[in-house]
Amino acid sequence: MQKIVEEERMINWTYGKAQSAAYPLEHLDSIEPTSGGINQKSVLTIAVYGDKAEHLQLLPNLLEKLVMEKWQAYGKKTLYTQLAIFVLYFVCVGTCFYHRPSPFERNQDASSDLICVHDLKTRKFGDSSKWIILYHILHLICVTGAALYLVQALLHIKNVGYHLYVLGLSGFPAKAIFLFSCILMVSTFFMRVFCLDETEDIVWVVIVLLTSLKFLGFKSVGPFVLMLYKIIIRDLMRFFLIYLVIVVGFSQAFYVIFLGYKRxxxxxxxxxxxxxxxESYVRMFIMSLxxxxxxxxxxxxxxxTVIGKITFVVYMLLVTLLLINMLIAMMTNTYTEVSGNSLEWLRQWSAxxxxxxxxxxxxxxLRYQRRYSARFDGGDALVLFVKDKMTVSI
Structure with missing residues (x-):
């Protein structure tokens, strides 16, 4: 890759050991300079979405400079705009949930009962309290916001295709979870239409929990989120597989032992x-705590009793002493790996x-690409100007 870059680059000026070089973006940038489409075979795309350790070595220096230029050109403004919009949406969701009457309030006070479609002919808005009216207004705003987020996701898929969208989304579980919460939010509108109050109560709790996770997708918490993703996907998954096998076996053993309980x-x-x-499965989990x-x-x-106590001691040794400490060791290893590798964080930021x-x-x-690129000597090819030393590496 270094030889290819050295062959394609064009020297703008040289002063001592410093030089200004122009690098064509045709094969480097993820944006195609002619059509504005996504170049899935570009060096930047391969470095970000590649699954091999060697792909990370492509990111420092030149590609890092390219990502920084993208960040200054449009990334910073776009990210902060998205954050501001999401904060407004999150505040609206939280306020709406706060003003939603509990089942007890709905049973005790008729004015706190939620409005359904079949109530519109017989029920007047004056019969409802002002907080219920405020709740329904906020609910409509939240449903509209969630629907707009889903429409934006569909347009995203239309722009880049389903495969590339899923590939990009795989690196951001928080965003995928948030989109699922938007689907749930839209479903609450239909629950209100059909007066499914109890189901809607449960869905609202899930929505508030999942919506807040989108904060993990922003740049300021990137390294910690990356650690969290790796711990959940790699460490906790392996731990729970082993833990599940042990729990299933010992729960059945104790269930048989307790068949001899007093009568x-x-x-x-x-x-x-x-x-x-x-109940034996639940009890095994409680015992592990x-x-x-x-x-x-x-x-x-x-x-x-005797065989039960022996089984209990073996279970506590396996779970409390062995498995829990093994999980702590795995998470510590993951933390050390991510914190010691700045390239992983650079990949996350580039993604x-x-x-x-x-x-x-x-x-x-194309409009944004023009902000961080230029045409070399009036030519047609877009290039990225980089000031560096005489030796260039990617």
Whole structure:
């Protein structure tokens, strides 16, 4: 790659050990200089979306300079604009949720009951409190905002194609989760139409939780988010697979042991904390959090107390001492790996820039590209001017 760049670059001026070189953007930039489309075979696109460690080595120096120019040209303004719009949307969602009457309030006060479509003919707005009217107004604003976010995502897919959109979205789980929350928000409108109050209560709780996660997709928290993504995808997934195997095995063992729990005078078994299979799974999870007082008390009333205690000790050794400490070690290793590799953070930042430009139409991309590029000696090819030393590396 270095040889190709050295062959294509054009020297503008040289002064001592410093020089100004012009690098054609045709194969470097993710934006095609002629059509404004996304060049999936460009060096920048491969470096950002490549899955090999060697791809990271392409980012420093020249490509880093290119990303910085993109950031100054349109990235900073676009990101802060998106942040401001999202803050307004988030405040609207939070305020709407705050003014939503609880089930208890709806049952106690008729004026706090939510308005449904079939109520419009018989119910007057004067019968509802001002807070209910405010809630419905905010709800419509939130639904409209969520619908606009979804329309923006559809336009994004139309601009770059489904495959490239999913590829870019794979690096930002927070954005994918936020889009799912927008779908839920739009669904609450139809729940209001069909008066599904209880279902809507549950959906609203999920919406508020998922909407706040979009804050993780902005540049200021990038390195920490990258650590979080890697810990969840790599460390926690492996941990829970092993943990699930152990929990399933020991839960069934304790379920069988508790079949010998004490019985009443009629010969029926008294209710225990592991009276059914589903309860045994939950109890195993609670025990892994070192809460086993009730379990140990009821274990004394089982016929197989000794084998139960031995099984309990083995379970606590495996989960509490071995697995938990192994998880801590894996997360520490991931933290050290990400914090010690600045290129991972550079890739994440570059992915944010590329995700922005993919949402633009071709004409807008070309207009932004003109801001950080120029034509060398009046030629047709767009180039990026870089001042550096005589030796150039990518």
């Amino acid at each position: 009443d005078k009629t010969g029926h078994q008294e209710k225990s904390i592991m009276s059914n299979v589903a 070192t809460e086993f007082t009730v379990f140990f008390e009821q274990l004394e009333d089982c016929e197989h 944010i820039i590329l995700m922005m430009e993919q949402s633009f139409n071709p004409a807008t991309r």
